[in-house]
Amino acid sequence: MAFGVVCGVLAACSNDTTTSSTPALSDTTVISADAAPASDAPSTDAPTTGASKWESITAPADCMCSDGSGFTYFVRKADPNKVLFFLEGGGACFSKDTCAPGSDTFKRTVGHDGGMTDGEGIFDFTNPKNPFANYSMVFVPYCTGDVHIGNATTDYGDGVVVHHNGYINGTTALAKMAELFPDATQIVVAGESAGSVPTPLYAGLAHDLMPTAKLTVLADGSGAYPDVPVMNSTIGAQWGTMNAVPKWPTTVGLTPEQWSLPGLFVQAGKHDPTITFARHDYAFDHTQTAFAALAGVAAENLVQLIDTNEQQIEASGIQLYSYIAPGETHTVLHSNTFYTETVNGTLFVDWVTDLITAQPIADVHCSGDCKAA
Numbered sequence: 001m002a003f004g005v006v007c008g009v010l011a012a013c014s015n016d017t018t019t020s021s022t023p024a025l026s027d028t029t030v031i032s033a034d035a036a037p038a039s040d041a042p043s044t045d046a047p048t049t050g051a052s053k054w055e056s057i058t059a060p061a062d063c064m065c066s067d068g069s070g071f072t073y074f075v076r077k078a079d080p081n082k083v084l085f086f087l088e089g090g091g092a093c094f095s096k097d098t099c100a101p102g103s104d105t106f107k108r109t110v111g112h113d114g115g116m117t118d119g120e121g122i123f124d125f126t127n128p129k130n131p132f133a134n135y136s137m138v139f140v141p142y143c144t145g146d147v148h149i150g151n152a153t154t155d156y157g158d159g160v161v162v163h164h165n166g167y168i169n170g171t172t173a174l175a176k177m178a179e180l181f182p183d184a185t186q187i188v189v190a191g192e193s194a195g196s197v198p199t200p201l202y203a204g205l206a207h208d209l210m211p212t213a214k215l216t217v218l219a220d221g222s223g224a225y226p227d228v229p230v231m232n233s234t235i236g237a238q239w240g241t242m243n244a245v246p247k248w249p250t251t252v253g254l255t256p257e258q259w260s261l262p263g264l265f266v267q268a269g270k271h272d273p274t275i276t277f278a279r280h281d282y283a284f285d286h287t288q289t290a291f292a293a294l295a296g297v298a299a300e301n302l303v304q305l306i307d308t309n310e311q312q313i314e315a316s317g318i319q320l321y322s323y324i325a326p327g328e329t330h331t332v333l334h335s336n337t338f339y340t341e342t343v344n345g346t347l348f349v350d351w352v353t354d355l356i357t358a359q360p361i362a363d364v365h366c367s368g369d370c371k372a373a
Helices: 166-180 199-209 229-239 261-271 286-294 302-315 348-356
Strands: 017-019 054-058 072-076 079-087 135-140 152-155 161-164 186-192 214-220 276-282 320-325
Touching: 072 166, 079 166, 079 199, 135 166, 152 229, 166 199, 186 199, 199 214, 199 261, 214 348, 261 276, 261 302, 276 348, 286 302, 302 320, 320 348
Parallel strands: 079 135, 079 186, 186 214, 214 276, 276 320
Antiparallel strands: 017 054, 054 072, 072 135, 152 161
16 A cells, blocks of 8 residues: 555535444455565454444445445444544555455455454444544445545456445445434544545545534544555556545645645645544554555655654644554454554553543654664
């Protein structure tokens, strides 16, 4: 996923069907030895505990996964004034090889087998330290290989055809959030891995739907992906992201080459200057390193890419708070490490709690070579 991305105007499916079942949200993809990992985050099965159960919402036919199978997303109703909009991770595909049926670089379907497990990380609603325990939630599964921003069906040749439908799926869930929680005053848009990539975009789109709500972004595990113009335009064309550019004053005249992951923070931040942006990364995240190599970006010193991206974003006048931990792990939000991770004396759970309650926070960055966890 080491490439720029182009984003879209809100265009959601309609006539969603809600059921009161509680299927597991998804399963971690099994990774082959010769492929970039889709995700090594813990299972995203919906927990059975908390203020309420998860409801599954079956989206209409124009919402779909990469293989054309149906798309389902999930809602948890708790405090109607506080909402977490969460975008699941699970890799990406952008070539015949990475998108082929035998490739393990991305998730193809919504994983729900009917089984339930207790949640971990921010989905452990019984943990008294969980700052999201009482939040209503909309959980957006990932099954389109396009970091939730695609809007095209692409023929990669030799029978490899992929429905890059992530933008339609994601904005459908976003519209449902606005419908179900119209009086929300605090909205956190969060995601992990591939799901963290578009969090600034979805925060900007959430502002369009709910302009009086306070919006916070928490992106986990994508901070190293750089601005490479040729990748921005090439992969954007494969995913059809130019079919879904938001009609914001900040996007007027921008070309596919100019869209990048750092640019998402900049464009969304200029569109709504009240959004608070934050992200978490591991300095030598093995998954980000693998995807960068797959896309042709040298990432041996991954933390340098992470730091450079932050400098570029902030040079554009956008404040980005960051928490950079040492080591090679990938993502923390779905892990119980969320409650124990400490860098330079600052517990991550405390940092996030302060973030979403509008308390003062500062950047936290590992020291030394940042390789030892």
